[in-house]
Amino acid sequence: MTITPEHLERHGYLFGHPIAHSMSPLLHQTVYDDLGLKWSQVPLDSTDMADFLERIKDPKFYGASVTMPHKVAILKHLDAVTPEGKDVGACNTLFIRTDPETGRRIYTGTNTDVIGIRDAFIQNVSSPSTVYYGRPGLVVGGGGAARSAVYALRKFMQATQIYLVNRDASEVAAVINECQERGFGEGLMHVESVEQAEALEAPGAIVACVPNFPPITVTERQARAVLETFLQKQQKGAILEMCYHPSPWTEIANIAQREGWQIILGTEAMIYQGLEQDKYWTGKALEELPVEKVKAVIAAKLAEQSKPAVNGSNGVKTNGVSGANGVNGSNGVNGTNGH
Structure with a gap:
């Protein structure tokens, strides 16, 4: 069965073009399966920013990996950007904060590449x-x-x-x-x-x-x-x-x-930037994430490729x-x- 947001408790996106060779969904799925979360990162091979901005309004949306050609373009659409994102001038990660007074979602960007x-x-x-x-x-x-x-x-x-x-x-x-x-x-x-x-x-x-x-x-x-x-x-x-x-x-x-x-x-570097993303999305510390399992899965995938x-x-x-x-x-x- 093809994974779509409707089949998940929560979902994120890998937003970029082209993304066919990306191991990001595999990396994150390994983490979610280990944590027992019914989550998935859904590949969104697209250059349609307006469509993406509509999709992330879904209450089930938890965040996104943002890759080329959107790392700079996404910045103007965000409510907030972390110091790393501001300094580098590029966002590869979208996560959500909640305003404690209003409950409003604050769409926040950061850069986990660094x-x-x-x-x-x-x-x-x-x-x-x-x-x-x-x-x-x-x-x-x-x-x-x-x-x-x-x-x-x-x-x-x-x-x-x-x-x-x-x-x-x-x-x-x-x-x-x-x-x-x-x-x-x-x-x-x-x-x-x-x-x-x-x-x-x-x-x-x-x-x-x-x-x-x-x-x-x-x-x-x-x-x-x-x-x-x-x-x-x-x-x-x-x-x-x-x-x-x-x-x-x-x-x-x-x-x-x-x-x-x-x-x-x-x-x-690819693995640790992805695990940093999952720290934002799941609230877990690095020590709570299946680091070695992720490394084994990525190594096996590379060997296959x-x-x-x-x-x-x-x-x-x-x-x-x-x-x-x-x-x-x-x-x-x-x-x-x-x-």
Whole structure:
């Protein structure tokens, strides 16, 4: 039977386009089933904002994951936005607060992407104070995920300064300008050359926010060379590879592992941002949510999608790799730091 809101005690939406490959409904269904809730997140593959705004008036509606192309457009339709949503300038989560005096629903937006990045490091790095606190951070890329990464490094991870590495200088300039305008752009530096990278202190936390493809153009090869220069420095740290589709094991992950870095797979950020959403929607603390069960389900789904397996289950060395499963197997990577 197709799940529709009529069959549920409460329902939410995954609102965006395209969303066919999203694992968000699976993640949240795993949580609701474990908690014994007759809830579901219903995929709404749509660009019709007016239709969505009508749907969320349903008394059974509990909240929504908001993805592209609506993360910015949704803001003007909300009653309130949390500091994270305001600062990043994008909303990926809609939840409901209730006015205690009038009982009126207050449609509220937040950004859990930044929490996903933060918690991917917190949950996988056993000693933040020696690995990345008080050291520079590095962000590879120039899109929305890069902005969230800058915010997480600046607000939560005690980065002293943040290096930006990207093939497109204009994208980096836009990131720097926006972050400065929103109050968290201090100490951002575009690192454009190997010579510049060689003269800088090694970063402790790296967030890679680019698709998994071999560098082809001159600017792509230059950006990769700059990243490799940082990875080759004597002092190592942890790198979060945000790309996880179709496989969470990427060229950058291979290079970083070879150079002795701890690898955190992008599924970790995806999972922890989703669990943060469920904290808003269910009122539960992270400790009350089925974290390990969610990791196992997502790892199994990725293994299913990425057959035949690339890298992972072919015996790739997995020392220091933090995965989404807690066991060896689905992608040939180890679990979350012994959890």
